[in-house]
Amino acid sequence: MEEMKIERRLIMTPGPVGIDPRVSQAMSASILGQFDPEFTNIMNKTMEMIRASFLTKNQWSFPIDGTSRAGLEAVIASIVRPGDKVLVPIIGRFGHLLVELVERAQGEVHTIERPMGEVFDQEEIIEALDRVQPKVLAFVHGETSTGRMQPMDKLGKACKERGIFSVVDAVATYLGTVIPVDEWELDAVIGGAQKCLSIPSGITPITFNDRFAKEINKRKRVESGIRTADDAEDNPFITSNYLDLTQLQDYWSERRLNHHTEATVMMYGLYQGLRLALEEGVEKRAKRHEYHHTALKKALKALGLTIYSDNNHEMKMVTCVEIPENLDGEKFRSGLLKEYGVEIASSFGALHGKIWRIGTMGYVVQKMNIITFVTIFSAYLVNNGVEGLDPNAALSALFDYYENETY
Amino acid sequence: MEEMKIERRLIMTPGPVGIDPRVSQAMSASILGQFDPEFTNIMNKTMEMIRASFLTKNQWSFPIDGTSRAGLEAVIASIVRPGDKVLVPIIGRFGHLLVELVERAQGEVHTIERPMGEVFDQEEIIEALDRVQPKVLAFVHGETSTGRMQPMDKLGKACKERGIFSVVDAVATYLGTVIPVDEWELDAVIGGAQKCLSIPSGITPITFNDRFAKEINKRKRVESGIRTADDAEDNPFITSNYLDLTQLQDYWSERRLNHHTEATVMMYGLYQGLRLALEEGVEKRAKRHEYHHTALKKALKALGLTIYSDNNHEMKMVTCVEIPENLDGEKFRSGLLKEYGVEIASSFGALHGKIWRIGTMGYVVQKMNIITFVTIFSAYLVNNGVEGLDPNAALSALFDYYENETY
Numbered sequence: 001m002e003e004m005k006i007e008r009r010l011i012m013t014p015g016p017v018g019i020d021p022r023v024s025q026a027m028s029a030s031i032l033g034q035f036d037p038e039f040t041n042i043m044n045k046t047m048e049m050i051r052a053s054f055l056t057k058n059q060w061s062f063p064i065d066g067t068s069r070a071g072l073e074a075v076i077a078s079i080v081r082p083g084d085k086v087l088v089p090i091i092g093r094f095g096h097l098l099v100e101l102v103e104r105a106q107g108e109v110h111t112i113e114r115p116m117g118e119v120f121d122q123e124e125i126i127e128a129l130d131r132v133q134p135k136v137l138a139f140v141h142g143e144t145s146t147g148r149m150q151p152m153d154k155l156g157k158a159c160k161e162r163g164i165f166s167v168v169d170a171v172a173t174y175l176g177t178v179i180p181v182d183e184w185e186l187d188a189v190i191g192g193a194q195k196c197l198s199i200p201s202g203i204t205p206i207t208f209n210d211r212f213a214k215e216i217n218k219r220k221r222v223e224s225g226i227r228t229a230d231d232a233e234d235n236p237f238i239t240s241n242y243l244d245l246t247q248l249q250d251y252w253s254e255r256r257l258n259h260h261t262e263a264t265v266m267m268y269g270l271y272q273g274l275r276l277a278l279e280e281g282v283e284k285r286a287k288r289h290e291y292h293h294t295a296l297k298k299a300l301k302a303l304g305l306t307i308y309s310d311n312n313h314e315m316k317m318v319t320c321v322e323i324p325e326n327l328d329g330e331k332f333r334s335g336l337l338k339e340y341g342v343e344i345a346s347s348f349g350a351l352h353g354k355i356w357r358i359g360t361m362g363y364v365v366q367k368m369n370i371i372t373f374v375t376i377f378s379a380y381l382v383n384n385g386v387e388g389l390d391p392n393a394a395l396s397a398l399f400d401y402y403e404n405e406t407y
Numbered sequence: 408m409e410e411m412k413i414e415r416r417l418i419m420t421p422g423p424v425g426i427d428p429r430v431s432q433a434m435s436a437s438i439l440g441q442f443d444p445e446f447t448n449i450m451n452k453t454m455e456m457i458r459a460s461f462l463t464k465n466q467w468s469f470p471i472d473g474t475s476r477a478g479l480e481a482v483i484a485s486i487v488r489p490g491d492k493v494l495v496p497i498i499g500r501f502g503h504l505l506v507e508l509v510e511r512a513q514g515e516v517h518t519i520e521r522p523m524g525e526v527f528d529q530e531e532i533i534e535a536l537d538r539v540q541p542k543v544l545a546f547v548h549g550e551t552s553t554g555r556m557q558p559m560d561k562l563g564k565a566c567k568e569r570g571i572f573s574v575v576d577a578v579a580t581y582l583g584t585v586i587p588v589d590e591w592e593l594d595a596v597i598g599g600a601q602k603c604l605s606i607p608s609g610i611t612p613i614t615f616n617d618r619f620a621k622e623i624n625k626r627k628r629v630e631s632g633i634r635t636a637d638d639a640e641d642n643p644f645i646t647s648n649y650l651d652l653t654q655l656q657d658y659w660s661e662r663r664l665n666h667h668t669e670a671t672v673m674m675y676g677l678y679q680g681l682r683l684a685l686e687e688g689v690e691k692r693a694k695r696h697e698y699h700h701t702a703l704k705k706a707l708k709a710l711g712l713t714i715y716s717d718n719n720h721e722m723k724m725v726t727c728v729e730i731p732e733n734l735d736g737e738k739f740r741s742g743l744l745k746e747y748g749v750e751i752a753s754s755f756g757a758l759h760g761k762i763w764r765i766g767t768m769g770y771v772v773q774k775m776n777i778i779t780f781v782t783i784f785s786a787y788l789v790n791n792g793v794e795g796l797d798p799n800a801a802l803s804a805l806f807d808y809y810e811n812e813t814y
Contacts, residue, residue, distance in 0.1 A: 001456055001682045004675060006436040007445055016671055018438050027672065028431040029413040031423050031607065033750045038414055049408055065609055066473045066649060067667040073649045100630050104648050194668055200438065202472055202609055202670030223507050239646040241511050242473060242480045258755075260474040261601055263609030264423055265434065266673065268411060275408045343440045348665075 009337075012373050013345040014144040014172060014318045014359040016194035016201050019273075023199050023363075026272035027265050034262050042271055043262065047252065049274035050205045053174070053197075053282060054189060056181040061207040062252040063270055064243065065263045068171040071190040071204030073101050074243035075167055076138065078216045079188070081236045082106035085134040089125050092116060093145035093348040094169060098138045105239075110134060116350055117146050117309035122154045129162055136165045142173035145348045147320035147357060148313050149173060156185035165212055171195060174205070175277050176289045176317040176361060187212040196289065196317055198362025199273035203266040213249065220246040284407075290316040291407035292365045295398055296358065299374045302397035303381075304389045308355045317365075319358045320347070324386045329353050332384055340376050367402055374398055416744075419780050420752040421551040421579060421725045421766040423601035423608050426680075430606050430770075433679035434672050441669050449678055450669065454659065456681035457612045460581070460604075460689060461596060463588040468614040469659040470677055471650065472670045475578040478597040478611030480508050481650035482574055483545060485623045486595070488643045489513035492541040496532050499523060500552035500755040501576060505545045512646075517541060523757055524553050524716035529561045536569055543572045549580035552755045554727035554764060555720050556580060563592035572619055578602060581612070582684050583696045583724040583768060594619040603696065603724055605769025606680035610673040620656065627653040691814075697723040698814035699772045702805055703765065706781045709804035710788075711796045715762045724772075726765045727754070731793045736760050739791055747783050774809055781805055 011017045032039040043062075050061040064071040076098070080086055086102045088095055090113040102109045110132045114120055129137060137159050142149050152168065159166040168189045170179055176196030181189050188208035194201035221237035221244075238244045242260065250257035277285055293316040297307055300321055308320035323329040330346060333356065337343045345357040360370070378391035418424045439446040450469075457468040471478040483505070487493055493509045495502055497520040509516045517539045521527055536544060544566050549556050559575065566573040575596045577586055583603030588596050595615035601608035628644035628651075645651045649667065657664035684692055700723040704714055707728055715727035730736040737753060740763065744750045752764040767777070785798035 001452060001678075001685065003682075004433055004436065004449060004678050006439060006675075009437065009439060009443070011438060011440055013440055016438050016441060016668055024435040026411055028435050029411065030416065031418060031425050031601075032413060032416060033418055033420055033744075034423060034608075036416070036744060036750060042411060045408060066477065067670060069667045070473065070649045073647065077647070097630070101648055104644070104646050106646070194438075194671070200670065200672035201441075201668040202673050223504070237511070239511050239513070240480065240484070240650070241508055242477045243647070243649070260476045261423055261608040263474060263607065263673075264601070265607035265676070266609050266670075268413075269672070271408075271411050275410075278408065337440075337443060343443060 008341050010342045010369060010372060011364060012358050012360070013343050014195060014357055015192065015361055017198055017359060017361045017364045019198050019200060020276055020363045022276060023269050023272050027269045029268055031264050034264070035256060039264070040256065042267060043252070046267065046271050046274065049271070049278055050207060052278055053191070053205070053274060054179060054181040054207045055183065055282065056207050058181065058207045058209050060213055060249060061205070062248065064204045064206060064248070065260055065266070066204060067201050068190065068192045068204050069097070070243060071206050072098070072169055074245055075188045075190055075206060075208070076101040077105045077240050077243055078219070078238050078245040079136055079165055079167065079212065080105040080107040081219065083108060084136065085110060085132060086136045086138055087112070087128055087132045087134040089120050089128070089139045090114070091119055091140065091146060091148055091150060092143035094140045094143055098140065098169060102138065117148065117312065119148045119150045119313040122151055125155060126158045129158060129164060134164060136167055138167040139169070141168050141170040141179070142315045142317070144172045144315070144318050144357065146351065147308065147315050147318045149177070149315045151313065153184050156187065159187065160185050165215065172317065173315065175282065175285060177286045178282055181207055193270070196361045197273050197277060198364070199269045200266070203263060203270050205270065217246050223247065287407040289360065289365055291405070292360050292370055293317065293319060295401045296360060296370055296374070298401050299394045299398040303378050303391060303394035317359060317361045319360065320355045321358060322355055323353065324381065327384060327386055329356060336377070336380055340380065342373060342376050371398060415748055417749045417776060417779060418771060419765050419767070420750050421602065421764055422599070422768055424605055424766060424768045424771045426605050426607060427683055427770045429683060430676050430679050434676045436675055438671050441671070442663060446671070447663065449674060450659070453674065453678050453681065456678070456685055457614060459685055460598070460612070460681055461586060461588040461614045462590065462689065463614050465588065465614045465616050467620055467656060468612070469655065471611045471613060472667055472673070473611060474608050475597065475599045475611050476504070477650060478613050479505070479576055481652055482595045482597055482613060482615070483508040484512050484647050484650055485626070485645050485652040486543055486572055486574065486619065487512040487514040488626065490515060491543065492517060492539060493543045493545055494535055494539045494541040496527050496535070496546045498526055498547065498553060498555055498557060499550035501547045501550055505547065505576060509545065524555065524719065526555045526557045526720040529558055532562060533565045536565060536571060541571060543574055545574040546576065548575050548577040548586070549722045549724070551579045551722070551725050551764065553758065554715065554722050554725045556584070556722045558720065560591050563594065566594065567592050572622065579724065580722065582689065582692060584693045585689055588614055600677070603768045604680050604684060605771070606676045607673070610670060610677050612677065624653050630654065694814040696767065696772055698812070699767050699777055700724065700726060702808045703767060703777055703781070705808050706801045706805040710785050710798060710801035724766065724768045726767065727762045728765060729762055730760065731788065734791060734793055736763060739787070743784070743787055747787065749780060749783050778805060
């Protein structure tokens with residue numbers, strides 16, 4: 001088989017996105033055994049950094065060895081027993097994924113839904129909590145399919161007061177905005193790798209508090225072959241071994257019970273990615289995302305495009321823009337990638353063919369990239385016959401902003 | 408947080424083991440989007456190479472984005488419905504893991520067991536198949552806890568004749584010995600990454616045939632949010648979404664249905680690891696493992712140690728050696744790692760403290776490493792007060808072999 005050859009890309013999608021060369025460098029370090037004290041030391045420090053990234057003191061802050069979906073499934077499959085009621089407020093495609101995961105766990109799903117492009121008022125969700133009285137509230141923080149960010153500062157507390165567990169899919173917003181897990185009293189939060197953290201997909205940082213841990217440990221089941229007569233067996237155990245958080249707790253603590261073989265090189269990448277993010281600072285990093293998001297929006301508006309559902313609780317790491325009329329959005333997108341190496345994203349369901357999603361996540365988010373993107377994107381639109389656009393105005397707006405504003 | 412600093416190691420365990428620098432180099436390539444044609448091209452070529460590595464024509468040959476255990480769970484959770492009978496012949500710790508996974512899938516487990524250090528005669532297993540009449544036979548090919556390799560050339564055919572599905576955990580033997588999946592008529596086989604393939608842990612190549620695919624697709628369940636009225640919903644669906652092989656088929660085929668975000672950089676590593684392995688050749692690679700395994704055994708015997716269950720269907724990639732009397736095996740092992748950077752493994756259960764397991768897997772298996780290992784290991788044993796050992800004889804035996812034998 002021929003040698004792999006990777007073309008240069010400017011990835012302006014909601015992930016996976018380009019990564020800092022220092023992450024690649026860290027990932028090229030040599031292998032350590034999984035119980036080598038040097039490696040368990042890296043594991044412990046990674047836990048510390050995950051805590052810092054989520055602004056939490058939660059002991060249980062560690063990665064799942066799988067993509068974001070594995071992190072979501074680990075949390076949901078561990079907390080939701082068959083028959084448990086779960087409320088899922090849906091604002092887009094990834095809300096449906098949570099429904100899917102609850103259904104797989106054989107929970108009883110209750111949904112409330114907002115039209116595409118909108119979010120819930122938190123009071124609406126709290127009212128539904130009172131009506132449904134679920135065991136778990138599970139929702140998406142940053143819904144990349146529509147580019148919305150669900151306000152959630154009151155939801156954790158509301159859940160706690162009602163004895164409900166809050167589960168937050170923060171895959172797309174993690175380290176692109178500030179998520180103060182303890183202050184907002186959220187019970188379990190799942191972050192993402194290949195988005196604003198900007199490391200390769202395949203490992204997923206999560207955090208959960210003691211209240212959540214106590215609940216899932218009612219289902220704890222010691223592995224066959226290690227189990228003793230004292231270990232309860234008749235509880236409704238978690239149907240996954242790989243994604244069983246109670247087993248992972250034994251692996252990610254002083255017990256270091258043998259479970260999977262931690263993904264060595266992905267751990268190196270996570271360590272380095274977190275290290276660089278914390279060096280920048282969680283707040284400063286959030287401001288960087290917002291700064292360039294604003295810059296991009298100004299440029300796209302000056303170009304003559306329409307921002308989708310503008311200023312309506314939008315994510316600061318995905319810009320949704322309406323596809324110009326009479327243009328085949330998919331053909332354009334594919335040409336932009338193939339001919340110029342620039343990748344943007346389409347959307348799902350009703351929004352497919354109506355909007356493009358332009359990601360500004362993590363390492364990618366820097367002036368040169370945004371300028372390059374706006375230049376190529378604008379010119380290629382004009383070249384594809386879209387009328388009434390002003391590429392010069394787009395670039396002017398961008399430079400004006402960069403010259404006059406800071407963060 | 409401080410910069411990560413990885414110490415030099417010679418990892419002589421049954422994994423994770425050191426990797427070829429060319430794998431690290433490939434893994435430092437820049438990120439591609441998951442649906443970028445350049446990336447899906449890499450995915451398709453990786454499937455081709457997985458087929459070649461398993462000597463199979465199976466279309467369904469792709470990796471699971473998780474460690475080996477995720478690959479095992481994906482296969483077992485997809486084929487075993489609640490109540491299904493599964494026969495698990497146990498020859499060590501990893502047989503118990505298969506039991507655990509079947510229990511989690513709520514299958515009905517039937518076991519037969521051989522004493523530690525032994526394997527089954529294939530006829531014994533076939534008799535048990537006739538007695539139990541299971542839906543699935545699941546067993547471990549290379550049982551690293553005892554260093555045994557279960558003969559299996561007749562088992563696939565025997566299962567097929569009886570309408571039973573054979574599932575093989577070949578995590579430890581994959582690409583360290585030849586596994587002719589089609590010739591042996593095995594239905595589903597799970598390989599490993601961080602062992603003889605010698606890439607980092609975190610991605611797991613599997614293969615399964617059309618007969619197996621047809622069976623698992625009876626449980627297919629289209630994801631919530633994409634499902635239509637035509638899609639059956641009342642079948643006993645797979646309780647995992649992440650590890651649902653029927654969904655993964657849609658992702659690893661022309662449909663490219665959105666599922667997880669493929670672990671980009673792990674894919675690069677898998678591509679390169681397979682490429683290097685196939686360049687060496689599956690048979691030649693197996694011979695290299697056997698050659699150095701033989702060399703190591705000769706050296707250890709000449710040193711004065713006793714090989715555990717010698718010549719009894721032993722794996723050619725793990726050498727089990729008895730711990731000298733009056734020596735604290737764990738303290739020695741820990742000192743060897745801490746002071747000299749050389750890592751060997753202990754074992755599990757009844758064998759813990761009785762044997763060490765010395766891995767010779769993948770890239771690590773080359774003359775300089777074996778010589779370095781024997782030198783340091785011998786001297787450190789003597790230095791720890793073990794009497795009656797002859798380090799010079801060990802080295803002589805090793806060099807005699809290397810000078811006079813080839814593969």
